[in-house]
Amino acid sequence: MELRAPESISFAQTSFCPGCGHGIVSRLIGEVMEEMGLTEKLLTVVDVACSSLHIDTWKFDTVIAAHGRPIATATGVKKIRRENPVLAYLGDGAAYSIGIAETMHAALRNDNVVTIIINNGVFGMTGGQMAPTSLAGQKTTTSPKGRDVSKTGQPFDVVKVMGSLDIPYLARGSVSNLGDIRRTKKYIKKAFEKHMNNEGFCLVEILSPCPTNLGMAPVACSERIDGVVKELFNTGEYIDKEGTK
Amino acid sequence: MEYVLMKGNEALAEAAIRAGCRFYSGYPITPQTEILEYLSWRMDEVGGEFVQTESELGGINMMLGASAAGARVIGSSSGPGFSLFQEGISYLVAADLPAVLVDVMRYGNGLGDIGQSQGDYWQLTRGGGHGDYRTIVLAPNSVQENVDLTHLAFDLAEKYRHPVIIGSDAAIGQMMEKVALPEMEEHDIDKFHWSMKGCKKGEEQKKITNLLYYMDNYDEFLANKYKEMEDNEQRWESMEVEDAEVVLVSYGISSRVCKEAVKVARSQGIKLGLIRPISLWPYPIKAFEELSDSCKALMTVEMNILGQMVDDVILATGNKYPVYKYTTVKDVPETEVIIEKANKILSGGEV
Numbered sequence: 001m002e003l004r005a006p007e008s009i010s011f012a013q014t015s016f017c018p019g020c021g022h023g024i025v026s027r028l029i030g031e032v033m034e035e036m037g038l039t040e041k042l043l044t045v046v047d048v049a050c051s052s053l054h055i056d057t058w059k060f061d062t063v064i065a066a067h068g069r070p071i072a073t074a075t076g077v078k079k080i081r082r083e084n085p086v087l088a089y090l091g092d093g094a095a096y097s098i099g100i101a102e103t104m105h106a107a108l109r110n111d112n113v114v115t116i117i118i119n120n121g122v123f124g125m126t127g128g129q130m131a132p133t134s135l136a137g138q139k140t141t142t143s144p145k146g147r148d149v150s151k152t153g154q155p156f157d158v159v160k161v162m163g164s165l166d167i168p169y170l171a172r173g174s175v176s177n178l179g180d181i182r183r184t185k186k187y188i189k190k191a192f193e194k195h196m197n198n199e200g201f202c203l204v205e206i207l208s209p210c211p212t213n214l215g216m217a218p219v220a221c222s223e224r225i226d227g228v229v230k231e232l233f234n235t236g237e238y239i240d241k242e243g244t245k
Numbered sequence: 246m247e248y249v250l251m252k253g254n255e256a257l258a259e260a261a262i263r264a265g266c267r268f269y270s271g272y273p274i275t276p277q278t279e280i281l282e283y284l285s286w287r288m289d290e291v292g293g294e295f296v297q298t299e300s301e302l303g304g305i306n307m308m309l310g311a312s313a314a315g316a317r318v319i320g321s322s323s324g325p326g327f328s329l330f331q332e333g334i335s336y337l338v339a340a341d342l343p344a345v346l347v348d349v350m351r352y353g354n355g356l357g358d359i360g361q362s363q364g365d366y367w368q369l370t371r372g373g374g375h376g377d378y379r380t381i382v383l384a385p386n387s388v389q390e391n392v393d394l395t396h397l398a399f400d401l402a403e404k405y406r407h408p409v410i411i412g413s414d415a416a417i418g419q420m421m422e423k424v425a426l427p428e429m430e431e432h433d434i435d436k437f438h439w440s441m442k443g444c445k446k447g448e449e450q451k452k453i454t455n456l457l458y459y460m461d462n463y464d465e466f467l468a469n470k471y472k473e474m475e476d477n478e479q480r481w482e483s484m485e486v487e488d489a490e491v492v493l494v495s496y497g498i499s500s501r502v503c504k505e506a507v508k509v510a511r512s513q514g515i516k517l518g519l520i521r522p523i524s525l526w527p528y529p530i531k532a533f534e535e536l537s538d539s540c541k542a543l544m545t546v547e548m549n550i551l552g553q554m555v556d557d558v559i560l561a562t563g564n565k566y567p568v569y570k571y572t573t574v575k576d577v578p579e580t581e582v583i584i585e586k587a588n589k590i591l592s593g594g595e596v
Contacts, residue, residue, distance in 0.1 A: 019387055028249050039446075040443050040445050040446065042443065043441045043443060045310060052454070059444050059450045060444055061441040061442065061443070061444050061451040061453075062450070062452055062454075063340075063454065064453070064454035064455070065309065065310070066309075066332055066333065068302070069302070069306035069333075072303045072304075072306040072307045073307060073309055073310035074310060074464055075296070076270070076306070076308060076310025076318075077310040077311065077314045077441060078315070079294040079296070079307075079310075079314075079316075080267075080268060080316040080434055081434075081441065081442070084442075101300060101302070102302075102303050104299075105303060109296070176375070204389075223287045
């Protein structure tokens with residue numbers, strides 16, 4: 001069988017659940033690296049939890065950082081390997097809950113790393129607990145009656161929180177439909193271009209289906225993103241500064 | 246030999262630079278802040294990287310990345326901040342990564358206070374974070390040893406691919422003494438086969454994570470690693486132990502008082518000796534083989550309330566001798582008190 005996916009991300013069998021969005025993002029990263037000629041240079045830092053599964057399915061030098069700390073760890077890698085592209089890859093629980101300080105301060109320092117945050121609205125690896133990004137009323141294993149925003153506060157929106165920071169790039173993509181997948185690839189590529197231009201902190205959040213923990217069929221889970229999730233979390237480019245630092 | 250006058254913390258920082266360390270991330274906390282301040286300009290001078298992080302948590306995890314990339318890295322903190330390092334130390338151990346971490350000990354639980362202390366002995370020597378590990382711990386008792394042991398710490402961290410801790414304290418960190426600095430050494434970030442460089446086609450990918458996942462003989466590997474450190478890395482200084490009737494056991498700042506106490510006691514005809522552990526882990530059990538039949542008891546002299554090192558002395562001597570403790574918190578131990586206690590031990594009085 002001929003594979004059209006880049007070899008760097010498809011040499012081993014994936015262990016992601018059926019319908020999971022991580023694999024699509026992995027392919028987009030692999031394609032962008034091929035197109036930019038960076039496949040043999042990319043250094044990645046992934047979070048524990050589902051993000052960590054990439055270590056066995058992509059062929060980039062990879063650190064599995066402590067939960068919520070991949071961006072800080074990626075900054076450490078980049079400070080030493082100044083010529084290499086460095087990617088921090090983590091979920092919304094890691095980036096916006098336990099690692100919010102590391103996420104925010106990397107942006108405030110404008111650390112020169114590309115950050116990809118997978119927003120699937122739950123803690124996936126531990127079995128679908130409420131995340132900062134869970135929608136109001138969303139049923140999870142720790143909000144069995146639906147997320148009560150009078151107690152938990154409103155869902156975390158990275159655009160609201162980081163949209164006015166002095167960083168070169170902030171975008172939100174989605175892997176829930178073909179058009180969004182194509183646009184998301186462009187966001188990832190632009191983030192890496194700015195990164196290689198040493199412009200600073202580039203963040204791409206990606207809405208991604210988690211059928212297993214939402215208890216939905218894969219197609220229905222993606223349709224939910226398009227029909228419901230995007231009403232709150234609009235996709236698009238929110239910061240796109242021109243020029244070099 | 247050319248000497249300069251330097252503060253302990255600053256000498257330690259300069260020693261790191263001269264050992265080829267080019268990455269530091271840290272956060273202000275007394276009494277280690279001079280290390281942070283010194284490296285904020287000195288790293289710049291030598292083309293290294295200095296980051297004042299949002300917390301010690303951010304700092305240690307950033308250090309882990311720099312270590313994974315092949316750099317010599319150092320971090321420093323004290324008390325509450327050193328507790329925040331524990332997550333990262335456990336991860337460094339898990340991934341077989343070298344790093345040098347400095348605890349300039351201050352006293353107390355919780356916030357505690359900023360004065361000199363040896364209250365973190367258990368945290369330093371028992372692992373400190375979650376899991377099943379220990380790290381080499383070196384305890385300087387002078388500004389010169391801050392320099393010498395820092396250099397050694399980098400070499401040991403690389404030799405064993407393991408974090409090494411320097412257990413200093415507020416007094417050692419803040420005092421000024423004459424010190425001889427070593428020559429500048431270069432470190433090549435490409436010299437390790439295991440570090441991140443980018444995965445070329447056809448090459449093995451570097452996976453920097455818990456070795457447990459990918460190593461078939463992990464149990465044996467781990468057991469051997471610690472045994473090798475225990476066999477090879479015991480360090481200590483002995484003073485007048487051969488015929489001593491009471492042997493003091495003390496490290497760091499309090500060991501300096503003990504040295505004086507041994508001299509004064511000997512001039513009074515009291516046979517005191519001293520074993521000064523330089524490696525707190527591995528504990529220098531070989532030092533206790535030098536004890537003679539004249540030894541009647543041992544006494545730890547340490548700056549904490551619970552006598553944290555007593556257990557290790559009992560283990561090192563096979564419970565053969567009574568082990569007493571002289572512990573202080575707010576004050577440095579006194580020579581006179583040490584001698585008085587030794588006299589009571591020898592005369593069978595209550596210590």
